[in-house]
Amino acid sequence: MYVFSHSPLLLATGFGFTTVITFAILYRFLASPYRLLSNHGIRGPTPLPLLGNFLSINKVGHDRFLEEQIETFGKVFGYYVGTTPKVAITDVEIAKEIMVKEFENFSDRGFIGPPSLIPKALGVQPGMIVSSVEIWRPGRRALTPSFSAMKMKLMVPLIKKSTGVLLDILGGFAESDKSVEVFGVYGGFTMETLMATAFGQDVAVQRGEGDQVSKAADTVFRAAEEGSALSVDVLGLILSSFPCLEPLILRAVRNSEAGSAVKLMNDSAIHLIEARMQSQHPPKVKDLLQLMIDATVDEDNGDNSSRKKLTSTEIAGFSVDFFLAGYETTATTLGFTSYLLAMNTHVQEKLQVEIDEYFEENPDGSLYEAAQKLKYLEMVLFESMRLYTPIPKTQRHCYKTVTVGGVTIPKGADALIPIDVIHHMPQYWPDPYKFDPERFTAEAKANRPQLAYMPFGWGPRNCIGLRFALLEAKIALMEILRKYSFARAPETVENLKPSTGLTLTPKGGVLLKILPRT
Numbered sequence: 001m002y003v004f005s006h007s008p009l010l011l012a013t014g015f016g017f018t019t020v021i022t023f024a025i026l027y028r029f030l031a032s033p034y035r036l037l038s039n040h041g042i043r044g045p046t047p048l049p050l051l052g053n054f055l056s057i058n059k060v061g062h063d064r065f066l067e068e069q070i071e072t073f074g075k076v077f078g079y080y081v082g083t084t085p086k087v088a089i090t091d092v093e094i095a096k097e098i099m100v101k102e103f104e105n106f107s108d109r110g111f112i113g114p115p116s117l118i119p120k121a122l123g124v125q126p127g128m129i130v131s132s133v134e135i136w137r138p139g140r141r142a143l144t145p146s147f148s149a150m151k152m153k154l155m156v157p158l159i160k161k162s163t164g165v166l167l168d169i170l171g172g173f174a175e176s177d178k179s180v181e182v183f184g185v186y187g188g189f190t191m192e193t194l195m196a197t198a199f200g201q202d203v204a205v206q207r208g209e210g211d212q213v214s215k216a217a218d219t220v221f222r223a224a225e226e227g228s229a230l231s232v233d234v235l236g237l238i239l240s241s242f243p244c245l246e247p248l249i250l251r252a253v254r255n256s257e258a259g260s261a262v263k264l265m266n267d268s269a270i271h272l273i274e275a276r277m278q279s280q281h282p283p284k285v286k287d288l289l290q291l292m293i294d295a296t297v298d299e300d301n302g303d304n305s306s307r308k309k310l311t312s313t314e315i316a317g318f319s320v321d322f323f324l325a326g327y328e329t330t331a332t333t334l335g336f337t338s339y340l341l342a343m344n345t346h347v348q349e350k351l352q353v354e355i356d357e358y359f360e361e362n363p364d365g366s367l368y369e370a371a372q373k374l375k376y377l378e379m380v381l382f383e384s385m386r387l388y389t390p391i392p393k394t395q396r397h398c399y400k401t402v403t404v405g406g407v408t409i410p411k412g413a414d415a416l417i418p419i420d421v422i423h424h425m426p427q428y429w430p431d432p433y434k435f436d437p438e439r440f441t442a443e444a445k446a447n448r449p450q451l452a453y454m455p456f457g458w459g460p461r462n463c464i465g466l467r468f469a470l471l472e473a474k475i476a477l478m479e480i481l482r483k484y485s486f487a488r489a490p491e492t493v494e495n496l497k498p499s500t501g502l503t504l505t506p507k508g509g510v511l512l513k514i515l516p517r518t
């Protein structure tokens with residue numbers, strides 16, 4: 001019996017059996033997270049253990065992957081990045097319920113890649129973009145009045161000042177007949193504007209002059225331009241499947257050039273804010289920084305009984321946040337719009353007629369009024385942001401299993417709203433890749449569901465800088481187009497292929513000619 005039970009055959013069989021059982025248990029363990037969505041009736045592509053659908057996403061790109069799944073599964077489907085469950089929502093009514101009606105259950109964005117890690121890695125106060133609802137709510141409540149239409153009027157002199165420098169720079173290209181890489185030029189412009197407004201720093205960034213802070217800002221800008229070695233999807237995969245690696249990733253963020261630059265910006269902002277708080281002489285021109293210093297927030301639950309000021313650390317977190325959220329998005333909006341105007345000269349001419357007529361009829365008209373009144377300018381900008389959506393995706397983390405529009409979204413899943421995919425859906429946008437500002441007449445807008453267009457997101461957690469961004473972009477375009485026209489350069493590519501990360505950027509930039517208007 002003893003000898004029999006230890007025969008090599010039996011040993012081998014026993015070993016094989018144990019191995020099979022071990023693999024079966026391991027597979028079951030590894031596959032278990034992937035039952036969440038199907039258990040709630042959400043269909044989607046088959047995930048692989050640990051990787052989820054990462055390989056398919058990586059192979060064709062996130063956008064193409066989403067389009068393929070819509071073809072197979074319809075407007076709502078589920079997939080996994082690593083083990084993180086995602087429910088992609090391209091049904092605009094369901095998106096609206098998630099972003100507005102069910103907001104309390106979807107109040108955070110959850111993990112959105114590198115930006116989520118920055119505050120944790122650097123030990124700085126998170127701003128609004130990545131903060132959880134407890135930090136976000138009082139901050140947003142305190143700062144919303146700083147972005148009101150009236151307060152935005154105060155920003156005009158600062159925006160105008162950096163627009164003046166932008167005009168000089170473009171004028172230089174017009175004179176020399178050299179092609180200009182517009183994305184780089186606009187990056188300098190939006191950075192200088194944000195340095196002046198959100199950091200209270202008067203630095204000639206566009207002229208290449210810079211102090212420590214603007215150099216740090218430039219480092220962050222370049223890091224974003226070059227793209228992170230760890231993409232949003234790769235980081236999502238690593239952290240969901242191998243959470244034990246988080247300390248390593250945090251260390252990498254801390255030691256990166258961009259990480260040190262953000263830390264420097266944050267620390268300098270604290271220094272500057274504290275100096276301003278102690279000063280008896282607030283600045284003559286109110287900037288965003290001063291509005292934040294002046295802002296107050298309810299300490300109790302909204303009964304106005306006691307109000308407190310934001311601390312310097314909190315304000316610094318918001319300043320850095322506004323910088324990160326505001327400079328590249330507005331710069332790329334201006335870049336893509338300039339490209340589209342160069343490629344569609346009839347639109348550019350119509351826009352110039354609108355601008356010229358307005359200023360002929362209102363020789364003393366303010367830039368702020370003009371920005372509100374010029375309808376075609378807004379139509380052009382809106383269509384540009386539809387075609388080239390600066391922030392292609394947003395998301396909301398689900399805290400409690402809930403059924404919206406007949407779809408049950410399980411607790412722990414991210415509801416992903418692919419704004420750019422919605423912006424190209426043929427049922428709302430016939431011939432979706434055509435540039436056509438007429439899609440934004442009042443009549444055309446009334447015939448579409450509201451959320452078919454949402455470049456600034458939607459609901460209580462939409463873009464707080466919306467008014468600021470539109471004002472800045474409109475002022476820059478008005479001032480440029482009064483003096484110059486954009487034109488194709490020999491290097492201008494016919495079909496721009498932008499790359500999609502957290503923001504949309506054109507690979508290799510865009511070269512255009514600047515022509516003086518006669």
Ligand code: HEM
Nearest residue numbers: 322325326329330390391394456457458461462463465469
């Ligand atoms: C054309 C320029 C811009 C575009 C297209 C844009 C777009 C967006 C989008 C899509 C979101 C996410 C909204 C959502 O999840 O529903 C967002 C959030 C945000 N944006 Fe913008 N943005 C722009 C400029 C700015 C500027 C200039 C600032 C600041 C001065 C800014 C500050 C923020 C902040 C702080 C958030 C987070 C809001 C929150 O969580 O409450 N953005 N933006």
